[in-house]
Every structure is written in C-alpha cells, then in structure tokens.
Amino acid sequence: MLFFAHCDTILYCCDHTTVHEAIHNWRNTLPHRKAIGWSIAGHPDAALQINITPDANAKGCHADATWKAPTPHAQDMHFKFMLPFSDAASITNALHCVCQLLHMGYTGIAIKKSLKRISTVTMRLELKSGINNCIVINDSYNNDLHALRLAMDYATTQAGSNRTKTLLLSDVLQSGETDQQIYKKIAQWLTESQFTRLIAVGIAIKHIEQYLPKGFQYAYYPTTHLLLERFNQLDFHNECILIKGARAFQLERIAQRLQQKLHKTVLEVNLSALTHNLKTYLQLLRPETSLLVMVKASAYGSGSVQVAKVLEQNNVQYLGVAYADEGVELRQAGIKLPILVLNPEVGAFESMLRHQLEPEIYSLSLLHELVAYTGKHKKLSIHLKLDTGMHRLGFISEHLDELCGILEKHPNLQVKSIFSHLSSSGNPQFDAFTHQQAHTFTQLAQRISDRLANQPMRHIANTGGIVRFPEYHFEMVRLGIGLYGADGGSLQPQLQVVNTLKATISQIKTVHAGETVGYNRMGQIQKETKIATISIGYADGLLRAAGNGRYSVLLHQTLAPIVGNVCMDMTMIDVSHIPQAREGDEVIIFGTHPTVEDLAKALQTIPYEVFTNISERVKKVYWSE
Structure with a gap:
C-alpha cells in the first residue's frame, strides 16, 4: 500500500481478501480517504455488484451491474453490458474501468457504448x-x-x-x-x-x-x-x-x-505491437463501424492462427482469408469469428458450409454454381463483390438485375455484406478516381439493398482508405498490411513494427584482394575483407535482387552490405568495419532498422511481397510485452 500513500481514492476488487483487508486498514488511517469496491462474488462492501454469464455464442460474456452510489449526490443505477472476452484477466481489467467510469459520473448507457471499443491488455510472454x-x-x-x-x-x-x-x-x-x-x-x-x-x-x-x-x-x-x-x-x-x-x-x-x-533464421512477431496498431486504427472508426481484418497469406507472413487469436480477443468483428483452406485452419484452431473467403472455389462449397465460412460471390457464373450446390434449403452467408473500377473481380451494373432475381428466389443465401475495393486509396494523385469508385459503389449497393429483405453491411475502405477517407467507412472497413506496421501513410509514425526477421552468423573468414565471393564470382574483393556467412537465403525470403551491395543488414547496430549473389540458403556480408562480429551473432534483416520498406525498395517491390515471401521453414517466435 506504500504506492497509494498519497491517494485519496482507490478503486479495487473486494473479492481478493488480502487486498480488501489492506485497503480497509489504509482507509481507516485518514478520515478523508475513499475506497470504492466492485465484486462478482456478492461481497457486501462492494458499491458495484456484477453478475457475469458467458455468451451463448462464445463471443464474450454478459454483465448485469448494480451500482449503489457511495456518495449522497451520486445516483444509483442498474444496467447491462457486454464484454467481448471471457478470460478472467480481461474481465478484471474491464470491471475496474467500469467502476472508474461510474465514479466519474458516467451513465450506464454511456458506459455500455464505450465498452464496445475495449480490448485486452497483453502480457510479456x-x-x-x-x-x-x-x-x-x-x-x-x-x-x-x-x-x-x-x-x-x-x-x-x-x-x-x-x-x-x-x-x-x-x-x-x-x-x-x-x-x-x-x-x-x-x-x-x-x-x-x-x-x-x-x-x-x-x-x-x-x-x-x-x-x-x-x-x-x-x-x-x-x-x-x-x-x-x-x-x-x-x-x-x-x-x-x-x-x-x-x-x-x-x-x-x-x-x-x-x-x-528448426532453421536458425527466425521471424519475431511482436503481438503487443500488433495490438497497438489495431487500437490505432480502431480510434479512427465510429463506434458503430465494424472492422474486418485480413489474415490471408498466413496473416501477411506473421502466422494466421496466432494473429487471429489476438484479434478475436480485441473486439474485431470479422476476419478475411483468401481461400477456404485458410479459413478451415482457423476453425480447427478454435477461432469463432465470422470469416470471409475472398477466393472461393466451387470444390470448397461443402467445406465452407461445414466450417461456417462465408464466401465472396463476384460473378453470375459463381453464383449459379453456388445455388446448384445449396438449392433452396442449405443456408449459407455470402458477401457480394462489386467492380467499381479496379476491374479485377466483381459484379458490374449490367449484372445486378439477374443477381437480385436469383437472390430473391434463394432466401437461404443471406447477404451479409456488399463491398468493393479501392485501387488507389493511398495515392493522392488518384483521389478523384477514388471518389468516383465510392460514388459508383454507393449507387450499386443501394440497388441491391432495395431488392433484399435485409440491409447488408457495406465496405470499400481498405488500409489506406481507413486513414484518408473517413466518409467512406460505411458500416465496415477492412484492415490489411497497416496492422503489421507497414504502408500506414500519414499514420505511419504512430504504428509499431510487428515483424522482425533475424538470422545468425554461421562463419567468418578473411578473403584477400583479387578473390571472389559467391556464385558466378559476382563478389569481387578489392582489398582484404572480413566476410561473414549468415543463415538466410532466397529460399527463406531474402530474394536475389538484394545481393551485390544493393541491400545491407544490421549487425551490432551497424549496417553490413551483402557481398555477391544471395544463395538459396545463405548470404555473405562484409563485416570488415565491425570488429566485434563473432560467429553465432544475431543479424537483423528487417525490423525497426532497416525496415521492411528499406528491403522492399532494394528489391523494387512492396512490403506486401516481402512479408508473404517469408518461407514456411522460417521459425516464428511470438512475444507480448
């Protein structure tokens, strides 16, 4: 209690006997001190009594709260709210927040609304x-x-x-x-x-x-x-x-x-940074706007199952994958969030129905295949993709009457959302085209909604659109690579690095002037040079285009350039200027410095490709702060 020697008020859980007794003694030492407690076990001294029941759909828990105001001027109240998690630690943190809000005079309605955005606090594990x-x-x-x-x-x-x-x-x-x-x-x-x-x-x-x-x-x-x-x-x-x-x-x-x-090369995934980035984007949304997070391609190389578990604990409403087998993997890992499948294949309809996956339907031919499978009795949630100018996948205006006619005859197909994709949301040069896409989308989506019994969600804003076009958030937005701390646009300074790719030095040797390093003798040595071979190659995701001095890795806080061609399993670097280099030392390929953007620039590509090129043989290590 020494930490609270100068506090006037403490909010705490009465159900911990040792804590309750200590706070009782603390309060009695000075008459002006206040101790406001909450309880889920019916403790008689608690001002806030809460009854917790698990949600039937395993999406969190329901709370029934009774507040007996500890001061005469405050108002007693009874209200109910939902918490989007069910583990004891998160519930405890949330109920401390509820107690604080009540102490500050917030109403039950205001608290219920604010809790929609609450998320878990991660631990250092x-x-x-x-x-x-x-x-x-x-x-x-x-x-x-x-x-x-x-x-x-x-x-x-x-x-x-x-x-x-x-x-x-x-x-x-x-x-x-x-x-x-x-x-x-x-x-x-x-x-x-x-x-x-x-x-x-x-x-x-x-x-x-x-x-x-x-x-x-x-x-x-x-x-x-x-x-x-x-x-x-x-x-x-x-x-x-x-x-x-x-x-x-x-x-x-x-x-x-x-x-x-496994392989000495590792990808460290900082789940605390990922949670921070998620909250950073959530702060840009209205409370009523839902969030779909893309975890396709193994969550951009980060590992879809572990990332999905973090997202499920942090109030995300939807997940997105590319193919049905990615969604099946998540279901087998216990993920219960709704999952949108962006590239459904006809042969996977049975699997999607069995695992409650929701396919994107983007053409009349695909829709005909689906209704041939489901008939009028098998129920399936679907999402309609519209082509508003990217010209990749999606229904166009001329298809909508036939589309709506089929849907009207098959009410077993429930349209959960209508969406499209902005081609250039992060590029101000094409803002006029982005506005045109959004206008087209609004019109086409309305034509469909007018013919349906329900009103599906609409979403068109991707990572760039979330930041730059809040007017197009509609009922849901889709977050992709921004979650992993890349391509955040103006939001980039607020994002944290999630993925750090590391290798180790396998051997160090001195190479003399006139000798060469690597395949095809591409590494020409002009003077005596200390060369370190590191445990990563193009089979791990460090592509050959990074070789011959075009990219440098970090060793002991110093950049070391790549010498010669990148090999399949190994790469050679010049460490002549790093006298403390030793075999077994850690080498950073990308992370905080150099960044994934630095590597992408050297490869003349984009961070998406760098992340998704990381091989399955690269071990992933997850940690939380």
Whole structure:
C-alpha cells in the first residue's frame, strides 16, 4: 500500500481478501480517504455488484451491474453490458474501468457504448513452436500468484480444443501466504482450468502433491539441474506447455529444450505491437463501424492462427482469408469469428458450409454454381463483390438485375455484406478516381439493398482508405498490411513494427584482394575483407535482387552490405568495419532498422511481397510485452 500513500481514492476488487483487508486498514488511517469496491462474488462492501454469464455464442460474456452510489449526490443505477472476452484477466481489467467510469459520473448507457471499443491488455510472454507438435508459453522470469493465474488463462486460450495443457512450475517465492495456502490454491486452479499435468521444480512446491486430484499426472524435481538430467524420461506430445518460474530457477533452460529446433533464421512477431496498431486504427472508426481484418497469406507472413487469436480477443468483428483452406485452419484452431473467403472455389462449397465460412460471390457464373450446390434449403452467408473500377473481380451494373432475381428466389443465401475495393486509396494523385469508385459503389449497393429483405453491411475502405477517407467507412472497413506496421501513410509514425526477421552468423573468414565471393564470382574483393556467412537465403525470403551491395543488414547496430549473389540458403556480408562480429551473432534483416520498406525498395517491390515471401521453414517466435 506504500504506492497509494498519497491517494485519496482507490478503486479495487473486494473479492481478493488480502487486498480488501489492506485497503480497509489504509482507509481507516485518514478520515478523508475513499475506497470504492466492485465484486462478482456478492461481497457486501462492494458499491458495484456484477453478475457475469458467458455468451451463448462464445463471443464474450454478459454483465448485469448494480451500482449503489457511495456518495449522497451520486445516483444509483442498474444496467447491462457486454464484454467481448471471457478470460478472467480481461474481465478484471474491464470491471475496474467500469467502476472508474461510474465514479466519474458516467451513465450506464454511456458506459455500455464505450465498452464496445475495449480490448485486452497483453502480457510479456513468449509463445514458441515446440517439439512433437507442442506449443511452449515461456514466462520463466515471473512467478507471483496473480501472474500465474493470468498465464493459465492465456494458456487455455492458446491450447484450443486440440491440445492438452501442462504446467511446469517452480517454487512460488515471497507471496505473503503459507505454503499450504499457496499450493492448495494452485492445485484448485489446475483442476478448474483443466490442466492435465504438473511438472514441479523446487523444495516447497513438493507440498502440492497432497492437494492434487487422484490420478493427476505429476512429476517432481528438487532442482532444475535434475530435471534437465532426466528430461528425456518425460514425453511431450501435442500439448500446450506453460512454463512459470521464479528467476532463480532458470527455467528458460527447460524452455530451450522444449523449443522446436528448426532453421536458425527466425521471424519475431511482436503481438503487443500488433495490438497497438489495431487500437490505432480502431480510434479512427465510429463506434458503430465494424472492422474486418485480413489474415490471408498466413496473416501477411506473421502466422494466421496466432494473429487471429489476438484479434478475436480485441473486439474485431470479422476476419478475411483468401481461400477456404485458410479459413478451415482457423476453425480447427478454435477461432469463432465470422470469416470471409475472398477466393472461393466451387470444390470448397461443402467445406465452407461445414466450417461456417462465408464466401465472396463476384460473378453470375459463381453464383449459379453456388445455388446448384445449396438449392433452396442449405443456408449459407455470402458477401457480394462489386467492380467499381479496379476491374479485377466483381459484379458490374449490367449484372445486378439477374443477381437480385436469383437472390430473391434463394432466401437461404443471406447477404451479409456488399463491398468493393479501392485501387488507389493511398495515392493522392488518384483521389478523384477514388471518389468516383465510392460514388459508383454507393449507387450499386443501394440497388441491391432495395431488392433484399435485409440491409447488408457495406465496405470499400481498405488500409489506406481507413486513414484518408473517413466518409467512406460505411458500416465496415477492412484492415490489411497497416496492422503489421507497414504502408500506414500519414499514420505511419504512430504504428509499431510487428515483424522482425533475424538470422545468425554461421562463419567468418578473411578473403584477400583479387578473390571472389559467391556464385558466378559476382563478389569481387578489392582489398582484404572480413566476410561473414549468415543463415538466410532466397529460399527463406531474402530474394536475389538484394545481393551485390544493393541491400545491407544490421549487425551490432551497424549496417553490413551483402557481398555477391544471395544463395538459396545463405548470404555473405562484409563485416570488415565491425570488429566485434563473432560467429553465432544475431543479424537483423528487417525490423525497426532497416525496415521492411528499406528491403522492399532494394528489391523494387512492396512490403506486401516481402512479408508473404517469408518461407514456411522460417521459425516464428511470438512475444507480448
């Protein structure tokens, strides 16, 4: 409570006994102090009583709130609202916000409206691919009880329905509770969160065995060293493994053993930066405007499943993929958000129906194929694409009467949205054409809506359009590469880098004047040069056009130019001016500096192509701050 010595008012959850008692003592030391509590457990001292029930469609939870104003001039009220998430940590954060808003005098209606834009707060966790189809959540530096509970909730979200959950846990140090209280509580959490195995490391944690359910899988090691010695006796397969430990136990060594040993080249995906970018774009939208986020092409190389899980936790209404199999992968990973399929194939209609995917319909021939499959009885949500000037895919004006006639005869096909694509929304040179596209879209969409029983959403604004044309946000917008911190236009200074591509130095050698480096002797050496070979090539996504000095990578905060041709699996760089370079050192291909835009410029292409060219063999490492 020393942090709050100079506070006049504290808002808190009454359901935590230790916190409640500490705040009660704090308040009694000075008469002017106020403590305003909330409770979901019916605590009698709470000014805000809340009843939480899960949403039937697994889209969050419903809250029924009763506010008994703690001051005479304030007004009591009762109201209901929806939270777009169901994990305990996010609910706790949100209810603190509700309590604060009520204390500030906001009405229930205003609070309900503002909560539509609330999103989760991420934790500093590393999520990595593990051995034998496992995923590893590494939080081996922090082991207080509250952080453990949050991490267990996070593990449940990541495990989905396809993986069992294992907790690797060290002694819990300096918690302020007895060992009996600590480990009895953790054993209860393991059961409640449906973990199936515990691997315990330490001395005090041995007490937990007596509180575990009969038959619970349990392994105990007094030291991390002993666990490492006997590691091969443990079998890990298709699990979500949460590693939580006090720093003294060095459980990161276990995380390294569990991590999938793949290519030395890695793509680090900063999920906190991705969440920041999402919120940056959300702030540009009206509360009633929905957001569809594109996760096609493996979420622009970032990994569609992990990105989709973050988006689902952060109040996104729709996802977009290119092909049905991308949507099926998301469904199999437990993603429940509506998914628009931009390039549906006739052979995938059955799969889309089975997995509740929603196809884009862009031509009469495709529509005829669809109704031949669905008839008048199979129900399917669809989205209509209009060609307003890009001339890629979409219905044109002459097709609309026949289109509407077919839809009127097949009410089982529900039109969820009508949309088009701006060809040049980020280029001021073509603003007149953008306005023309939007005008055409508005007219054509209205003609269709007039013939339908429902009023579909309209969307035409892409990443560039979100920033530059707020008048064309309509009922929904589509966010693409801007989510990943690139091509943000005037918004770019506010965006954060999501993807950082890294390699390592495999070997360093001295090459003398007159010798050459690489294929076809393209790297001509004019003077004695120190050459480092790094673990990335064009098969990983660093294309050959970057070779022969056209691009430089970052080593020890210094740019090192590429020498000779880029090879399939390796690239050579000049490190003569970097005396501290050593084999095994990390090399940044792109990230904060140099940027993906820098590489795209060297390749004479765009960031989209750079991101999507990253090979599947490049390991992805996810982390949150």
